[in-house]
Amino acid sequence: MSRPQEPHRPFFPHGNPFRMIFPKGSYLSPKLQALLNNFEETLAGRLRKLVPKHKDDVFSISWMILAVQLLSETHNDIKSLITDLELPVVDWDDKWIDVYLDNSVKLLDICITLSSELSRLSQGQLLLRCVLCNLDQTRSSETLKAKSSINSWRQHIGARNPKIENCFSIIDKLMESLELPKVKNSAKGKTLMRAMYGVRVQTLFVCSALMSALTASDKKLVDFHVAGTYLWAAAFSDLQRFVFGEIRNLVLSDRKHHLVKELEAVATSVGELYPMLQEGVEPIETDSLQKSVAELRKCTDKLSSGLDLLAKEVDGYFQILLSGRDALLCNLRLSGSVIDSSKKHKMEEQTVR
Template sequence: MSRPQDPHRPFFSFGNPFRMILPKGSYVSPRLLPLLNTFEETLAERFGKLKPKDKEEVLSLSWMRLAMEFLCETHTDIKSLITKLELPVSDWDEKWIDLYLDNSVNLLDICIAFSSELSRLSQGHLLLQFVLHNLDSNSSKQFVRSLSSLDGWRQHINKKNPRLENCFTILDNLTETLNLPKVKNSAKGKVLMRAMYGVKVATVFVCSIFAAAFSGSTKELMDLQVHDTCFWAEAFTDLQAYVNGEIRYLFSSGRVTVLKELEAVDTSVGKLYPMIQEGVGPVEAEAFQSSISDLGKKADKLSQGLDLLAKEVDGFFQIVLTGRDALLCNLRVASNISDPIQKNKNVEVQAVR
């Protein structure tokens, strides 16, 4: 797919998003305002906590797991807010429902793509285990097999996952829907739309980082411009500038991979490979065993990190899916509406996992 070559992807300016959400002179009751304030204060706090304390944390699997946890918590918060607003589905504008259903199915597709990539990377661990098993032997034949497996591992991690291509289009579509529908004569609706705006900004931000990391390209790394009337705007802008800046630096350095644990394994493989290729004498034996041990430790850390991140992605998938199912259930009860998009979704997910 041909894509723009611009190094930065600033989100298009859409004016004041709250001119349609909380227009000048609009009234929000004293009961509703604390709900919105609490939601936005919590979001601001979470944006602040997500900012890495050190640049080395950026695109580590442990930090990416925290980012996915953050999304799970934020989407859980919006479900809780909807309950507290006591805004029945029957009062929802059709545009809200259509937007929610479209966005949720897009998020499910993104989760499927991310799960697919994590599964693919995890499969490389088998090749590394085979290498370590063969290196336990002093047989030259086994050493040759180890070299072949290391070559296979590098080819495997450098392959592009076609499932990720769809994420690019989805993220473009999600950014276009940040400009929320106009809300008429509904204070609860205005509060809900403003809160959902924050959730969508957080979701696009995190998903664009994952897409960039997994695809090996910063073309889909987005610089979202949010309105400064949001309580969380400053914390988000600070986080986005720090993380996106470091990611662009990592890509510009020409590294094989920007995922920290994966890079650590590749570095270890790079040190071990020439030792196997050239042979090891008595003098190099200690360094050789140290390199084997180092590869084993880093391979295990990578495998564990991928497994933990995969669980968080699956958790996010389930949160989005259950929220979508709950809305559809309420719609069917209210007006017997069916959802053709939903069918076969669970089947597709099981095929990936």
């Protein structure tokens, strides 16, 4: 999901976005204000949870899993808020619906890309299993096979997934759509738009961070400048400064070729093991070699289980997005609202591939 509100960037080419969202004299009833405050305070709490206790925790798979989990919770919260607002779909501005459908399909594409990349990394684990299996043997021919599998793993992990580059362009388009169409003079509509802006910022932050981790690149990081009027602004600012700062430090460091912590641990273990195989040492003849094999096995197991769990979280988020789209389209049909042929065609084009 994703949606509404103004562009919070260093400059506002179209004037003050907050004046457009909450024009002078606009009023929220105590009930609406309470709903909005509860949503924003909950979002602030989630953002604070994402600030790692230590810089080494940035881009551990456990942190990435948490990021997707919290994002899913926020998307569920916005659906609950819509229900609590008692704002029927028939009262939604057509532009809200168009932007929501367009953005949601983009997020579904991002999920598909993330799943594709996680699957690719998991396939690389099969090569490491071959390495470990070969090194359990005592024959030199098996050592040669292990060396070959390590070379294949390095090539596989070092290859670029072309879908990732396309994903960056999708994120760029989502960034551009942060500037929303004007909101009707509706207190409920303004409340929804303001809440949805928080969802959109969290979504883009998590997507950008995960893509940077998987590509070991900071070229697509965009710093958001969120106004202090949002109850979650300070928490987001702290999170963004910490995580984006660490990404940039890691990218600039010669030590890091992989930003995913567990993947870097596997790469380090492989780097220590490979020279021993080059020297032609038999597996059962040296303690150091056996220790290296044991360490690689431990790192490989940890990475494999982490990738499986992260893939499940991404799939869960995908299902939340999909159910949100389905619910909206179903409500439009049930409401009997008029959808012109061009809009119907657009919806058909946005069907998940």
